[in-house]
Amino acid sequence: MTARPHLRTRVLLAMSMGVFCVQLDAFALIFALPRIGADLGAQGDGVQWVVSAYLLSTGALMLGAGRLGDLLGRHRLLVLGLSLFGAASLVCALATSLPMLVAARVAQGVGAAVIMPVGLSLLTNVHPGHLRGRATGLALGVGGIATVCGPFVGGALTETISWRAVFWLNVPLCALGALWASHTTEGRDTTAARHIDRRGLLTATGALAALAVLLDHVRHGAAWTESALGALLCATLLGAFIRIERRAPHPLVGLALFRNGPYVALTLTGAVANTATVVFLFVVPLSLQGRWGFSAVAAGTAFLLPALAMAVAGPLAGRVPTSGAVPTMAACLGGGALGLLGTALASDITAHLIAATFCGAVLGLANALTLIATQGVIRPERAGEASGVTKTVITVAAGLGVALAGSVTGHGHRAVGAEAAADTALPAAAAGCATACAALLLWRRAVRVRARRAEGRDVGEDPYRRAGDSST
Incomplete structure (x- = not known):
């Protein structure tokens, strides 16, 4: 509509x-x-x-x-x-x-x-x-x-x-x-007849709340026993949620959503990009103050250029066609890996800011593309369900990014923390981006091979995928 x-x-x-x-x-x-x-x-x-x-x-x-x-x-x-x-x-x-x-x-x-x-x-x-x-x-x-x-x-x-x-x-x-x-007014999903999957809603919310608290405790150095109990509770609730969704006549999240290959690929790789972005946002301002000796105001001013590049990337992502979303995401992840490494290894402030600006642009494009492209491969009547899943996944990924950045920046003298962050968190985030890029390209190649083999077959219609959308 x-x-x-x-x-x-x-x-x-x-x-x-x-x-x-x-x-x-x-x-x-x-x-x-x-x-x-x-x-x-x-x-x-x-x-x-x-x-x-x-x-x-x-x-x-x-x-x-x-x-x-x-x-x-x-x-x-x-x-x-x-x-x-x-x-x-x-x-x-x-x-x-x-x-x-x-x-x-x-x-x-x-x-x-x-x-x-x-x-x-x-x-x-x-x-x-x-x-x-x-x-x-x-x-x-x-x-x-x-x-x-x-x-x-x-x-x-x-x-x-x-x-x-x-x-x-x-x-x-x-x-x-x-x-x-x-x-404004708009339509709603009348096929579900307003049936709300209350049990699914409760178990999903409980599992996510347990996971969120677990990530926060890990970030603050919780004991391993406490973390293990939190992980067990989260896994138990998640298992209960999956069993409920399989049997529910009107599930909160239809499991068929996860058979939509482009949606899953873009969501998971977008989560990696979001993790890297959070690390980038935490570490680079700290590095400007510690490693390069900027004051808080000067660091904020210097960071405006990477910030502007990241902000401009949002509208640009909206111009990427659905068929080009996967290769564009792969390029962004590869560029993000190079940008994060360049930011960590730069030997002078000019090179550091140039690498950070490039990194901000490609990571900003990847994050915006995740939310835009996943909506493009889903039928509009299921858009809220899909966006809820995507936002949940990348929000959890942001929690992992905070934990990664906090593990190396939360202790010790500011300058020491900045050096540790640049030497540890940024390369780790770069490795994650490079791995996700390679996985996405391999998945895309496998999909093309399967598509060629399946030419002429009637594979049925995915109730979650928009008509005419390409799987690549």
Whole structure:
């Protein structure tokens, strides 16, 4: 289903506001945590939950939110998500204690979990095929600006005004987004007759919450026994979810989705790219301050060029045709591996920034392409389900990236941490990108071989794949 041009514009504006706020609040408070702790009288590691609570609640709820949008109406849930995010931001801005702030951050995470997959599927459904990629790319480009500039903006607002200004900024933006989203309508998946797979929703959310908490504990150096128990709980819930989905008449996630080869390939390799991006975003600003001796303001200013390259990549990804998504993703992963190595091995600041800018561009393109291209190989009526799965996978990957970066940057003197990060985390991320690139190319070759062998056979229709889409 497509909507009239002015309604499509409102959806694009609403999603752009939403993704900007969601991505900004994921990174803007990193440098503000000491000030938050001092202002609220918090001591020890408790203040870290200001960031962790937001990321954990977002990652745990995205899967269910995407499918609920398909069933209950995407524009309604987008309005709800934006309204909740704005209201929670207001509570954050007025928080008088750390528990109050953390609770509001959890509510923000719930809103973010609704906004991202539901907004992506709404863009897919209201735009005609030739405009879907471009519209999604524009919205993700706005989010890219918030992602890469978040730490700098948060630090600047904290120093000049207050950390509360980050949350005050969200309130009018979310209100505008909710207003725009309320002025459109779109179809829903009537085949499921509004049957909600409650058992699947509960077990999936529980498994993702357990995994998110496990990643957070690993990042903070949890004991192996605690980590093993968390992994066991996660695996048990995941197994229960799979059994439920196999038997459910209207599953939360149809397992046939994972027989869509292009979707699975792009999602998994996109997760690797997202992991590398998180490592890049954490390590390079730290390296500018430690290895190269920049002040926090100077490092933020120097990082604006890689940030701009990453932001521009979003709209460019929207121009990649569906048939070219896999080779473009492979090229981005290969370029990302080279860029990450170049950033780590650069012998002077000019070469370091050039490599970082190139790296920002190709990783930004890969991340935007993951969300755009996976929507292109899925039927629109299942767009929310697919975007929920994709966002969940890459959010979990982001948690792994945080753990990898934190394992080498979270201890010791800043300069030592920067050297360790450049020498360890960046090459590790480069190796992951190179491996994913090789795997994607091998998969593509295997698909072509199978396609040639199967010419003339009637292989049936994949209920998740869009008509006319190529598997390569």
